[in-house]
Each structure stands twice: as C-alpha cells, then as structure tokens.
Amino acid sequence: MKDMIRIVQCWIEHPVRKLDQTFTYLYEGKIEPGCRVEISFGTRTLTGFAESVEESEESREEIEARLGMKLKDIDRVIDEESLITDELHDLALWLRNETLSTAIACFQTMLPGKLKPAGGRSQTVKEKIVKLSEKEVSLTPKQLEAYLYVKDHPGITYTQLRKEYPNQARALVEKEAVILEEKEKEAVPMRAEIPQEELVLRPEQQKAMDEIRNSDDAVFLLEGITGSGKTEIYLQLAKEALNQGKQVLILVPEIALTPQMISRVKQRFSDGLAIYHSGLSDQEKYEQYRLVKTGQASIVVGTRSAVFLPFASLGLIVLDEEHDSSYKQDSQPCYHCRNVAIYRGRYHHCKVILGSATPSLDSYARALKKVYHLVSLKERINRTLPEVTVVPVRESIRKGGSYILTDVLKEKIRERLDRNEQIILLLNRRGYSAQLRCHSCQEVLKCPHCDLAMSWHHDIKMLKCHTCGTMLHTPSSCPVCGSREGFMSYGFGTQRLQEETERAFPGARILRMDADTTSRRNAHAKILSAFADHQADILLGTQMIAKGLDYPDVTLVGIVNGDEGLSRTDFRSCEVTFDLLMQASGRSGRGDKHGEVVMQVYDPGHYAVRCAAKQDYETFFYQEMKFRHAGEYPPYTYLAALTVSSRDQRQTDRLALALKAGLSGPFKVIGVVSLLKINDRCRSRILLKGKDPQAIKDAIRNFIDTTDLDLKGLKVDIDPLYLD
Ligand code: ADP
Ligand code: ZN
Numbered sequence: 230m231k232d233m234i235r236i237v238q239c240w241i242e243h244p245v246r247k248l249d250q251t252f253t254y255l256y257e258g259k260i261e262p263g264c265r266v267e268i269s270f271g272t273r274t275l276t277g278f279a280e281s282v283e284e285s286e287e288s289r290e291e292i293e294a295r296l297g298m299k300l301k302d303i304d305r306v307i308d309e310e311s312l313i314t315d316e317l318h319d320l321a322l323w324l325r326n327e328t329l330s331t332a333i334a335c336f337q338t339m340l341p342g343k344l345k346p347a348g349g350r351s352q353t354v355k356e357k358i359v360k361l362s363e364k365e366v367s368l369t370p371k372q373l374e375a376y377l378y379v380k381d382h383p384g385i386t387y388t389q390l391r392k393e394y395p396n397q398a399r400a401l402v403e404k405e406a407v408i409l410e411e412k413e414k415e416a417v418p419m420r421a422e423i424p425q426e427e428l429v430l431r432p433e434q435q436k437a438m439d440e441i442r443n444s445d446d447a448v449f450l451l452e453g454i455t456g457s458g459k460t461e462i463y464l465q466l467a468k469e470a471l472n473q474g475k476q477v478l479i480l481v482p483e484i485a486l487t488p489q490m491i492s493r494v495k496q497r498f499s500d501g502l503a504i505y506h507s508g509l510s511d512q513e514k515y516e517q518y519r520l521v522k523t524g525q526a527s528i529v530v531g532t533r534s535a536v537f538l539p540f541a542s543l544g545l546i547v548l549d550e551e552h553d554s555s556y557k558q559d560s561q562p563c564y565h566c567r568n569v570a571i572y573r574g575r576y577h578h579c580k581v582i583l584g585s586a587t588p589s590l591d592s593y594a595r596a597l598k599k600v601y602h603l604v605s606l607k608e609r610i611n612r613t614l615p616e617v618t619v620v621p622v623r624e625s626i627r628k629g630g631s632y633i634l635t636d637v638l639k640e641k642i643r644e645r646l647d648r649n650e651q652i653i654l655l656l657n658r659r660g661y662s663a664q665l666r667c668h669s670c671q672e673v674l675k676c677p678h679c680d681l682a683m684s685w686h687h688d689i690k691m692l693k694c695h696t697c698g699t700m701l702h703t704p705s706s707c708p709v710c711g712s713r714e715g716f717m718s719y720g721f722g723t724q725r726l727q728e729e730t731e732r733a734f735p736g737a738r739i740l741r742m743d744a745d746t747t748s749r750r751n752a753h754a755k756i757l758s759a760f761a762d763h764q765a766d767i768l769l770g771t772q773m774i775a776k777g778l779d780y781p782d783v784t785l786v787g788i789v790n791g792d793e794g795l796s797r798t799d800f801r802s803c804e805v806t807f808d809l810l811m812q813a814s815g816r817s818g819r820g821d822k823h824g825e826v827v828m829q830v831y832d833p834g835h836y837a838v839r840c841a842a843k844q845d846y847e848t849f850f851y852q853e854m855k856f857r858h859a860g861e862y863p864p865y866t867y868l869a870a871l872t873v874s875s876r877d878q879r880q881t882d883r884l885a886l887a888l889k890a891g892l893s894g895p896f897k898v899i900g901v902v903s904l905l906k907i908n909d910r911c912r913s914r915i916l917l918k919g920k921d922p923q924a925i926k927d928a929i930r931n932f933i934d935t936t937d938l939d940l941k942g943l944k945v946d947i948d949p950l951y952l953d
C-alpha cells in the first residue's frame with residue numbers, strides 16, 4: 230500500500246514579518262509535528278518546522294481542490310522524531326508573543342543547532358598543533374613576530390595561529406620554521422571528583438531552606454552576600470527534588486567562569502549529570518539534549534540556552550547570579566532566561582530560586598512587592614566580611630604616584646606576597662592602553678567598521694576592535710587630520726596592568742585572564758586551576774575573574790579603575806558598577822584568613838562606590854531607585870527598544886522614521902537616535918517607554934502585522950538591558 234499523504238503545516242523563515250504564519254505542505258512518509266523540514270519557498274530552500282501533521286485519505290488532487298491551491302511537497306525531513314515536547318511547543322509560541330519575534334526564530338533558538346542527528350555517531354575531530362622546528366631559516370620581521378608568538382604559546386593550534394597571523398602562518402610552515410602535528414581534538418575532560426557529603430546547614434541557612442520548602446510560593450529571590458551559603462541550599466533542595474524522581478536545572482551565567490559550581494554539583498551528584506553550554510559542538514549538544522529528553526539526565530548545569538532543554542518532569546529550577554546580563558539574549562528573540570525559567574516553573578509546578586548577592590533592581594523591587602518571595606541570608610559562613618579601603622586615584626596622581634598601582638595597593642600586595650597568600654587584581658578593560666590619540670588633532674583611532682575606539686595590544690603591536698575583531702597596524706598618518714606626528718596612548722588595560730605589576734614585583738608569578746588569553750578551548754579552566762593550585766601569586770584580569778570564584782588563599786582583591794563604568798551613559802551604569810565592585814570584593818577572604826579589598830576609584834563619594842565599600846546592597850537599592858524614579862527608568866517604567874540596521878544610512882533612517890510615525894499608544898516614543906555603526910551596519914533606534922507593558926507590545930505587534938515595509942533589519946528588544 231502506498232504511504233498515506235500527510236498535510237503538514239510548517240512555520241518557515243519568511244522574510245516578510247507579517248507573514249509569520251504556517252504554510253501548508255504535503256509529505257508522503259513518516260513525519261511528526263516538532264520535526265524540522267527542508268522546503269522550497271519561491272525559489273529558495275528554507276528550513277521549516279512542522280507545527281501539525283494531518284493524515285489524509287484523499288488524493289493529492291482532492292486535497293488541492295478542497296483547499297483551493299497548489300501544494301508543494303516537503304523536500305526532506307531533517308529530524309527522525311520530534312525534538313520538542315508539547316510544553317516546549319507552547320513555550321515557543323509564548324516566547325514569540327513576549328519577544329515579538331518570529332515563531333521560527335523561537336523554535337530555532339530552542340533547538341540545539343542545525344544538525345543531522347541520523348546515525349548519531351560523533352566523529353573524532355583532528356586538529357593541528359604548531360611546534361617549533363630545529364631548522365634555522367631566515368624570516369621577515371613579521372614572520373619572526375609570528376614565530377615568537379608560537380614560542381610564547383606552546384600547544385597553539387594552526388587555526389589559532391592563522392587567526393592571529395593570517396599572512397604569516399603558511400609561510401612559517403613552508404619555510405619549515407614550524408611543523409604541524411596532528412592530534413585528536415580533546416573533549417572537555419570530566420575530572421572525577423571526590424564525593425562530598427551534604428554539609429550540616431547553619432541556623433540561618435536552615436531557616437531559609439525551611440522557608441522555601443514550606444511555602445506554596447513559586448518564585449523565590451534568595452538574596453545573600455557572596456559566601457553566605459546559597460549554593461549549599463541549592464544543592465540540598467536539588468537533592469530533595471531528585472529523591473522525588475524529578476529533574477533539576479541549575480542555570481549559571483558562564484560555564485567557564487563557574488568551574489567551582491560544576492565541581493560542587495559533581496561532588497554531590499555523580500549520576501545523571503549533564504553540562505550544557507554554548508561551547509559544546511552541535512553534536513555534543515544534541516547528545517545532551519537527548520539525555521534530558523529520555524530522562525537519563527536528571528540534573529543539568531547549564532547556561533542560558535539550557536532553559537529550553539526538553540525536561541519531562543522538573544522539580545526545581547535555580548538561576549544563580551540572577552542579575553547577570555548574560556541571561557539576556559542579545560539577538561532575536563531577545564528573551565530573558567529568568568522569564569523563561571519562571572514560565573517553565575509554572576508549567577511543572579516546581580519552585581524557581583533566583584539567587585544573587587546583588588539582585589537586579591527589577592527582581593528586588595518585585596520581591597518587595599511580594600511578586601517573588603524574598604529570602605535573605607545576612608551572614609557569611611566564615612562570619613567575617615573583607616575590610617575595604619577606598620583609594621582616590623586623583624590624590625595618588627597629585628602626590629606624584631602611579632594611577633595604575635597606587636602606593637596603598639602596592640604595599641598590600643607586598644604584604645600578601647611575603648606571607649605567600651594570593652591576590653586578585655581586576656581591571657575591566659583588556660589590551661595594553663585602551664586607545665591611541667593623534668598628537669595633532671587629539672582624535673582617537675577608531676575602527677573603520679564600527680565607529681568605536683580601537684585598543685592597542687602591546688604583545689602583538691596591533692590595534693584591535695573589541696566589537697568586530699578587526700586588527701590593524703598603527704597607521705603612519707592620522708586618518709582624521711593626516712598629521713604624521715604620531716599617537717599617544719591613553720588609558721590602560723590588563724596587559725599594561727600586568728607589565729606594571731611585573732615591574733613592581735619582579736619575583737611574583739602572575740596569571741592574566743581576559744578575552745585575549747582565553748580564546749582557546751579550556752583556557753579558562755587551565756588558568757583557574759593553575760591559580761587554585763597556587764602556581765601563581767596574582768591572578769589579574771577583566772570582569773571574568775569577578776564572578777563565582779572561591780579560593781581560600783586569596784586575601785586581597787585590588788580593583789583598579791573600579792568606577793570607570795560610571796562614565797558610561799547608560800541608565801544601568803551605576804547598577805553594573807556596584808555589582809562589579811561587590812562581586813569582586815566577594816572573592817577576598819573566603820577561607821579562614823582575613824580578607825582585604827582595595828578599590829581604586831576616581832569618585833570615592835559616589836553612592837555606588839560607598840555602598841559597595843560597605844557591602845550594603847539595601848542602601849544602594851534605595852538610592853538607585855530614587856535615581857530611576859526621577860529619570861522614569863525601569864523598574865518604574867517599561868521599555869522597548871526597536872533598532873533598525875542596514876548598510877545604508879538613508880535606508881536605516883527611513884525605516885526608523887516610519888516606525889516612529891506608525892507607533893502610537895499610551896507610551897512615549899523617544900528618538901530616532903543614531904547609534905554607533907557596528908560591522909559596517911548603520912544603526913538607529915527608537916525607544917518606547919510607558920507604564921503599561923502590554924500596550925507597548927500590542928502597538929508593536931499591530932505595526933508588524935499591518936505594515937508593508939520590509940522589516941528585515943529590525944530588532945525588537947522588550948525590556949532591553951543596555952541602551953548604549
Ligand atoms: P554562596 O553560594 O552564597 O557564595 P557557598 O554556598 O559557596 O556560598 O558557601 C561559601 C563557603 O562556605 C563554601 O566554601 C561552602 O563549602 C561553605 N559552606 C556553605 N555552607 C556551609 C555549612 N553549612 N557548613 C560549613 N561550610 C559551609
Ligand atoms: Zn589627527
């Protein structure tokens with residue numbers, strides 16, 4: 230018997246936003262709703278997503294006659310079986326409404342990459358490692374630089390070298406200055422952990438735990454300074470859920486930066502643990518995805534996208550460091566992981582714990598309004614807070630001292646080195662000196678594609694754009710005024726800090742951790758475990774090192790240029806600065822030894838600095854709420870940012886103006902504001918601000934559904950985190 234014809238409704242990636250609807254296709258073969266399909270639409274082949282499948286007794290001709298249109302066949306069914314559950318299906322459509330993006334974008338965000346699961350055997354991947362040869366060869370200066378780079382980076386891969394030295398890598402191989410060795414690519418090693426028994430909770434922890442356990446509320450904000458024992462509470466609640474045969478999801482901002490969370494979960498629960506993050510290959514993600522769907526994985530530690538895993542029966546969701554901005558996706562659909570977690574908690578009738586030492590203003594305000602159940606931990610487990618010294622940098626400069634390492638900070642570093650204790654130095658800017666300025670016209674050298682200042686990287690003697698990755702040599706003349714007088718450096722980054730620190734403390738062993746030293750796989754883990762093993766005295770780096778680390782030998786944290794973030798124009802800049810200072814301070818004195826923190830700042834009187842110095846979240850909260858109230862910013866109002874971008878400024882402006890004209894309702898329309906160009910794309914933004922979030926969404930939805938404009942370059946961001 231011939232296979233029955235199936236009528237399949239498919240979501241597709243339609244370029245016209247108002248046609249975000251399903252289209253009808255036919256298929257003679259096995260297909261389930263929830264599978265991805267390949268279909269032709271017009272002249273193009275697109276990936277679609279099967280929404281519904283109806284088996285039909287009719288012939289093709291009868292179906293077409295009944296529906297009154299010609300129908301095409303699905304070209305190929307990509308997935309053997311449905312990848313999603315009913316819950317995830319509804320979640321995608323909910324997400325589409327919440328974020329005003331297309332259905333297909335929501336489905337694609339939820340699923341693990343574009344992959345071909347058939348067969349499912351992962352291939353071993355080979356990579357080439359670059360080794361120095363013994364041969365003596367003559368090299369051009371540039372090739373020599375690349376050669377020395379290899380020397381300084383043992384174990385570097387060829388791919389990596391080509392990225393750093395696109396024009397020299399091959400020449401080095403051809404001249405046999407280096408040789409390539411093939412090696413099987415390493416999977417992330419799952420280090421076996423020594424099992425750890427549950428700790429006996431302190432009275433304050435026990436009280437918090439009981440409060441969560443005995444309450445019928447769904448969402449809890451667990452506020453507690455770093456080191457107050459939040460993680461232990463998560464683990465004990467997780468164990469209860471697992472004992473009831475339920476699954477547990479623990480969300481963290483970044484896997485690489487939270488190795489201790491993972492090892493603690495591993496120590497406690499060795500069976501059924503899955504780790505899910507963006508660093509996995511599509512194949513690895515798919516395997517983890519299947520483990521969750523089949524119930525073989527009972528506890529998952531993962532980043533933002535793990536919130537979409539196909540859990541059958543969740544018993545607990547934890548969102549650790551709930552204030553962290555990496556929980557918000559920056560591209561369509563611009564969703565916030567917290568909202569999705571709460572949606573899923575509601576579906577599974579399980580508790581959602583939002584944890585932080587510095588809750589986002591929005592969450593804390595909600596907790597005070599009893600939308601979330603507030604649970605606080607006030608004490609550190611070791612009962613002592615680090616002692617904080619605020620050092621005004623201006624004074625140091627006036628006295629002829631350094632603006633990078635002040636005398637106060639140097640003295641305290643010296644003490645630690647003498648006592649063989651460890652030090653963390655934080656500077657939230659990588660590179661050597663942040664910028665180069667023309668001697669003649671004072672203009673900063675900018676990226677030709679992004680309108681943003683480029684950073685000088687001393688080790689490779691090149692300028693790098695931290696937004697698009699463009700690298701340039703210092704131009705011989707100023708692109709603005711043409712002067713050949715050269716450039717002066719301005720500001721400084723982690724590389725410069727490293728150099729200053731090496732100069733001040735010649736014997737000290739220093740590790741640097743920033744985007745430049747961690748581009749290779751596992752680089753984070755290597756640096757952190759070397760520091761944990763006390764192979765270095767000083768760990769210096771960007772905000773990467775401010776999060777989640779727990780090293781008992783660290784007794785001093787120095788925050789260099791601690792309030793640099795306040796000079797940003799964004800309404801959240803005080804909150805971000807406060808968080809950074811608080812989080813960084815939390816790294817000091819976590820063990821038995823007394824901890825100290827030095828904050829080098831330009832504005833010691835600012836409330837973000839003063840409150841962080843006292844580790845006083847509440848005072849900061851009320852001060853900042855006053856500022857938000859006065860400026861009519863969230864959480865007193867709701868925002869939606871509509872950004873349009875294209876290669877052409879006029880086209881961008883036209884669409885932005887049309888949007889502005891087409892949107893009206895009980896809200897303010899602010900802009901059009903021209904944003905910085907990024908990656909050669911001109912960007913303009915309008916901002917909707919009002920008290921009624923639904924009215925804002927309705928107006929945007931209505932516009933999208935009725936306009937004839939091509940909205941390809943439109944990005945809708947409901948509740949945007951940053952505006953600059
Ligand atoms: P947080 O997550 O709030 O930063 P942690 O749960 O990481 O706090 O706890 C900080 C430190 O105190 C960790 O080293 C942890 O092992 C330890 N700790 C937590 N709870 C207890 C307890 N009840 N008894 C003893 N040590 C504890
Ligand atoms: Zn100039």
Ligand code: ZN
Nearest residue numbers: 676679694697
């Ligand atoms: Zn750029």
